[in-house]
Amino acid sequence: EIVLTQSPGTLSLSPGKSATLSCRASQSVSSNSLAWYQQKPGQAPRLLIYGASSRATGIPDRFSGSGSGTDFTLTISRLEPEDFAVYYCQQYGSSIFTFGPGTKVDIK
Amino acid sequence: QVQLQQWGAGLLKPSETLSLHCVVYGGSFSGYYWSWIRQSPVKGLEWIGEINHSGSTNYNPSLKSRVTISVDTSRRHFSLRVSSVTAADTAVYYCARAPISSDYYMDVWGKGTTVTVSS
Numbered sequence: 547e548i549v550l551t552q553s554p555g556t557l558s559l560s561p562g563k564s565a566t567l568s569c570r571a572s573q574s575v576s577s578n579s580l581a582w583y584q585q586k587p588g589q590a591p592r593l594l595i596y597g598a599s600s601r602a603t604g605i606p607d608r609f610s611g612s613g614s615g616t617d618f619t620l621t622i623s624r625l626e627p628e629d630f631a632v633y634y635c636q637q638y639g640s641s642i643f644t645f646g647p648g649t650k651v652d653i654k
Numbered sequence: 655q656v657q658l659q660q661w662g663a664g665l666l667k668p669s670e671t672l673s674l675h676c677v678v679y680g681g682s683f684s685g686y687y688w689s690w691i692r693q694s695p696v697k698g699l700e701w702i703g704e705i706n707h708s709g710s711t712n713y714n715p716s717l718k719s720r721v722t723i724s725v726d727t728s729r730r731h732f733s734l735r736v737s738s739v740t741a742a743d744t745a746v747y748y749c750a751r752a753p754i755s756s757d758y759y760m761d762v763w764g765k766g767t768t769v770t771v772s773s
Contacts, residue, residue: 547715581759590748590763591699597757634699638758641712643689645699 548572548639550646558654565622567649569635574615579638582611582620585648586631594633595620622651656681658764660749662734666771672736676749676764683707683730687752689760690723690734694745704752705732739771 549572559565569580577598583591593602595611598618608623622629630653635646662674676688690702703713705723713721717736725732736743747767750760 578756579758581757590750590766591760592763593759593761596759596761600757602759602761636699636759642714643691643701643758643760645701647698 547642548575548637548644550635550637550644552633552635552646552649554649555647556650556652558652559625560654561625561627563625565620565625565629565651567620567622567633567651569613569618569620569646571616571618571637575618575637575639577614580611580613580618581636582609583634583636584629584631585634591634625651627653656751656762658749658751658762660747660764660767662747662767662769664768664770666739666743666769667773668740668771669738670771672734672739672743672747672769672771674734674747674749674767674769676732676734678730678732678751683727685754687712687754688723688725688732689750689752691748691750691760692743692745693748693766696742697745700745702734702736702747706754741771743769744771745769 551570553568580598582595585591599611632648657679660676684707687704689704705711707727720737722735749764751762752760
């Protein structure tokens with residue numbers, strides 16, 4: 547099973563700043579199986595990015611994804627108040643989905 | 655707009671069987687895999703398994719021996735059963751949709767059902 551590690555665990559930033567979130571896989575992951583989700587308290591995860599770099603429908607262009615192999619990045623430029631949440635990466639391999647432990651982006 | 659509405663018993667005793675249901679409103683039912691995912695403070699997000707409209711399933715090996723996912727295409731409904739539950743099965747359970755495509759992701763989620771296992 548591929549294990550995903552996310553860093554940092556918590557990112558404290560001010561609105562208007564940029565956030566860079568990392569997702570590292572224990573072995574190489576196909577880019578088409580890497581996705582990012584946002585989750586707010588009491589809500590289900592919301593798809594942001596799929597295929598490592600494609601934005602889901604309705605996702606603002608301040609969210610961008612990049613990376614390949616074992617290292618992937620979610621970048622949020624110009625943080626808006628509604629962007630403070632927990633972010634998870636997900637991969638699909640060997641017929642199962644696995645998720646990272648999440649990065650919490652909170653207000654500094 | 656596609657919506658997933660889920661329901662099921664929220665309080666179980668150890669050794670009982672968890673049973674949850676999810677119905678799909680809007681959109682196509684075929685052309686997707688329909689998944690169950692759970693989330694707990696201890697294990698985070700954990701994918702349980704999936705089923706397509708014709709009944710083909712994939713399960714997480716860690717849960718496979720206790721899990722059954724079934725589908726009723728005519729009612730646009732799929733369900734989850736987990737047998738012999740313990741406190742470790744306490745979690746928020748979500749149903750979700752995964753397009754059958756060259757990319758692997760879940761784009762529509764239910765609101766979640768909190769399941770507590772306690773004697």
